[in-house]
Amino acid sequence: MSDTLLFALEATLNGLTAGVMYALVALGFVLIFKASGIFNFAQGVMALFAALTLVGFQSGQVPFSHLINAIFGTKLHHFGWNMPTVLAIPATVLVMIALAILIERYILKHLVNQEPIILFMATIGLAYLLEGLGDVMWGAEVKALDVGLPKGMSGAVDDMTFAWFGYGFYIDRLELWAAGIAAVLVASLTVFSQYTKQGRALRAVADDHQAALSVGISLRFIWVLTWSIAGIVALVAGIMWGSKSGVQFSLSLIALKALPVLILGGFTSIPGAIIGGLIIGVGEKLFDFFMQPVIGGATENWFAYMLALVFLLFRPQGLFGEKIIERV
Amino acid sequence: MKMRRLATAFVATMIAAAPTLADTLHFPSLSYRTGPFAAGGIPFADGYSDYLTLINERDGGIGGVPIRQSECETAYNTERGVECYQSIRGDNPLVLQPLSTGITYQLIPRTIEDGIPMHTMGYGRTSALNGEVFNWTFNYPANYWDGASVIINYLLEENGGALDGKKIVLLYHNSAYGREPIPTLTRLAERHGYELLTIGVDSPGQEQGSQWLQIRRERPDYVVMWGWGVMNPTAIQEAANIRFPMENFIGVWWSGSQQDVLPVGAGAHGYKALAMHGTGMDYPIYADMQRYVIDTGKQAGTGAEVGTVLYSRGMYAAMLAVEAAKKAQEIHGVAAITPAMMRDGMANLEITEELMAELGLPNFGPAFSVSCQNHGGSGAAMIQQWDANAGEWNLITDWIQPDRELIMEMAMEDSLAFAAENNMTPACLN
Numbered sequence: 001m002s003d004t005l006l007f008a009l010e011a012t013l014n015g016l017t018a019g020v021m022y023a024l025v026a027l028g029f030v031l032i033f034k035a036s037g038i039f040n041f042a043q044g045v046m047a048l049f050a051a052l053t054l055v056g057f058q059s060g061q062v063p064f065s066h067l068i069n070a071i072f073g074t075k076l077h078h079f080g081w082n083m084p085t086v087l088a089i090p091a092t093v094l095v096m097i098a099l100a101i102l103i104e105r106y107i108l109k110h111l112v113n114q115e116p117i118i119l120f121m122a123t124i125g126l127a128y129l130l131e132g133l134g135d136v137m138w139g140a141e142v143k144a145l146d147v148g149l150p151k152g153m154s155g156a157v158d159d160m161t162f163a164w165f166g167y168g169f170y171i172d173r174l175e176l177w178a179a180g181i182a183a184v185l186v187a188s189l190t191v192f193s194q195y196t197k198q199g200r201a202l203r204a205v206a207d208d209h210q211a212a213l214s215v216g217i218s219l220r221f222i223w224v225l226t227w228s229i230a231g232i233v234a235l236v237a238g239i240m241w242g243s244k245s246g247v248q249f250s251l252s253l254i255a256l257k258a259l260p261v262l263i264l265g266g267f268t269s270i271p272g273a274i275i276g277g278l279i280i281g282v283g284e285k286l287f288d289f290f291m292q293p294v295i296g297g298a299t300e301n302w303f304a305y306m307l308a309l310v311f312l313l314f315r316p317q318g319l320f321g322e323k324i325i326e327r328v
Numbered sequence: 329m330k331m332r333r334l335a336t337a338f339v340a341t342m343i344a345a346a347p348t349l350a351d352t353l354h355f356p357s358l359s360y361r362t363g364p365f366a367a368g369g370i371p372f373a374d375g376y377s378d379y380l381t382l383i384n385e386r387d388g389g390i391g392g393v394p395i396r397q398s399e400c401e402t403a404y405n406t407e408r409g410v411e412c413y414q415s416i417r418g419d420n421p422l423v424l425q426p427l428s429t430g431i432t433y434q435l436i437p438r439t440i441e442d443g444i445p446m447h448t449m450g451y452g453r454t455s456a457l458n459g460e461v462f463n464w465t466f467n468y469p470a471n472y473w474d475g476a477s478v479i480i481n482y483l484l485e486e487n488g489g490a491l492d493g494k495k496i497v498l499l500y501h502n503s504a505y506g507r508e509p510i511p512t513l514t515r516l517a518e519r520h521g522y523e524l525l526t527i528g529v530d531s532p533g534q535e536q537g538s539q540w541l542q543i544r545r546e547r548p549d550y551v552v553m554w555g556w557g558v559m560n561p562t563a564i565q566e567a568a569n570i571r572f573p574m575e576n577f578i579g580v581w582w583s584g585s586q587q588d589v590l591p592v593g594a595g596a597h598g599y600k601a602l603a604m605h606g607t608g609m610d611y612p613i614y615a616d617m618q619r620y621v622i623d624t625g626k627q628a629g630t631g632a633e634v635g636t637v638l639y640s641r642g643m644y645a646a647m648l649a650v651e652a653a654k655k656a657q658e659i660h661g662v663a664a665i666t667p668a669m670m671r672d673g674m675a676n677l678e679i680t681e682e683l684m685a686e687l688g689l690p691n692f693g694p695a696f697s698v699s700c701q702n703h704g705g706s707g708a709a710m711i712q713q714w715d716a717n718a719g720e721w722n723l724i725t726d727w728i729q730p731d732r733e734l735i736m737e738m739a740m741e742d743s744l745a746f747a748a749e750n751n752m753t754p755a756c757l758n
Contacts, residue, residue, distance in 0.1 A: 140366040142587040245562035246591025250364030250532045288538035298502035298528030
């Protein structure tokens with residue numbers, strides 16, 4: 001096999017694993033859009049907030065310590081203990097559920113029957129609020145996140161591909177884990193939505209709000225449920241991306257990676273988010289591999305959007321999205 | 329009635345406060361405490377503010393005139409930076425420190441027009457070192473081209489004076505800032521015979537899979553990085569992932585702080601970066617800082633960042649601003665100086681080893697002097713290396729001088745082109 005082909009194959013494999021990382025972020029958007037028709041601008045910030053909270057719990061940091069110290073002149077910073085990851089993750093999940101309840105009670109409840117653009121604007125406000133809250137609660141310094149996931153080159157893949165091709169492929173073990181976690185997440189979401197009462201109620205609301213209300217499904221409960229699940233998905237995305245490069249405020253920008261995935265896969269399809277992520281991941285890696293010598297790299301940001309734009313021309317609802325037919 | 333009383337009290341307070349505002353030295357800070365780059369902006373802003381607070385508390389200001397600080401949030405966003413400038417330009421700002429190459433480029437023509445000096449320490453437009461064209465912009469003690477040249481001089485020293493046949497990758501932030509060292513490294517490649525490969529990373533730089541796959545394929549001898557924010561820890565993590573030898577990975581001074589290496593953990597051990605100043609708490613000034621600022625609760629931040637690389641940089645920038653103000657007072661014989669006088673102080677600034685020791689910062693920064701022709705100081709920098717076990721940066725070289733002859737030549741080409749575009753005649757102001 002020629003070197004170029006081997007390198008292209010390696011880039012493709014890395015594109016697939018990177019695509020899973022993008023899909024993890026896109027999943028949160030899909031869940032909320034599917035259930036409530038809201039494009040949640042705050043999804044990236046939710047991932048940041050979840051990761052900040054997790055690190056805060058792990059390190060035993062006193063929330064709002066800077067504020068408390070400034071007001072009362074105290075010198076509080078840490079509780080003096082570290083919370084094990086197995087406890088810190090459920091504790092963070094509880095915080096994300098509490099957040100979902102607050103969002104429903106103080107934002108969504110008051111915006112029922114409003115235009116989608118109003119709801120979208122509300123999520124922009126929520127994004128700023130959460131970013132500020134995260135800063136005041138946990139501080140803005142860069143934090144290392146370690147939940148015990150392995151990082152670095154996979155020796156097994158390296159050895160195996162070396163035995164086959166005489167060239168060892170590089171795959172990041174963290175991204176391999178991300179692929180496994182994403183598979184479990186999607187399987188759990190599918191089982192939940194197909195085989196549980198709440199899951200069926202969620203699908204009913206997604207299909208038709210008014211019909212679901214007429215058979216006694218509580219819209220408010222479903223919204224809390226959806227935002228809680230999206231919060232948990234945000235936590236998973238925050239853990240994977242935070243483990244990669246630390247938890248800092250730029251983590252919220254991972255949402256930008258999800259947008260082309262959503263355009264491509266469709267805003268209403270969970271498999272679409274996964275397939276879209278994989279296409280974007282592989283597409284950008286291969287494009288960079290072949291075009292870097294010509295145009296000098298740094299193509300990731302615009303290439304993903306360009307690819308999504310091409311799909312948009314031919315399939316505006318995305319690969320798996322529902323076709324919107326409006327009759328006058 | 330109550331409202332009228334309140335309004336009267338407000339007006340009376342403003343009248344009473346007015347002379348105080350006029351009799352202060354205004355040092356604004358264009359900081360970024362929010363947004364994706366906040367982790368780097370906060371310690372710098374805190375260091376800058378704490379040093380000025382120290383001067384007020386310990387010395388009663390500069391030449392007896394108290395310092396007035398103001399802060400405007402740019403979020404490292406060029407448009408917001410320009411808005412900040414518009415809001416403070418009429419408030420007698422003595423020196424602007426935009427802390428962003430993008431904002432610097434926007435403010436250069438505006439500050440020329442308004443007559444407000446700007447200090448871009450270790451960033452901004454490199455050719456501003458030609459003071460005959462950029463009368464109001466200063467970039468001492470070092471600029472990006474100096475940094476690139478210092479790295480090559482260090483590598484020359486490491487390789488017995490020759491880099492023939494070596495392959496060097498420049499991994500850069502795909503922005504005005506990240507592209508700054510490319511001309512210098514290209515010119516130096518022609519001179520020293522190394523092969524240069526430039527690889528861009530789009531901002532913010534959380535995903536660098538393609539770049540590091542390429543680096544792995546190319547097998548360079550060295551990787552030089554011009555990164556900022558999350559791009560830095562991501563790159564260091566990726567380098568550790570592909571098992572690139574860390575001692576052959578060297579970042580610019582904006583890629584060499586605690587924020588860049590701590591998230592990577594043990595994998596970052598051995599990573600190197602440029603240092604334009606010292607770091608850590610082993611300087612006598614920290615005794616005063618503790619006594620007058622931290623113990624009295626007057627520090628700008630939480631105190632947790634004191635002594636870190638970026639805090640030290642903010643403190644150093646404030647120290648240079650204060651020394652320039654002292655120089656301006658000395659030149660003009662006036663304590664309440666204007667921005668134009670401050671410019672004169674900056675253009676005649678002289679930093680000696682003795683002065684640094686006197687200020688409680690021995691060997692913290694290089695000795696240098698500024699002149700009308702050279703607004704860039706000496707350009708010297710040191711190399712520091714991260715010890716992940718001890719969790720500290722160690723300086724591993726003394727001050728390394730850049731190839732200033734080449735850099736001045738390049739700066740002249742670029743600055744004269746700027747002058748021609750803007751119909752300016754290069755000349756000293758005084």
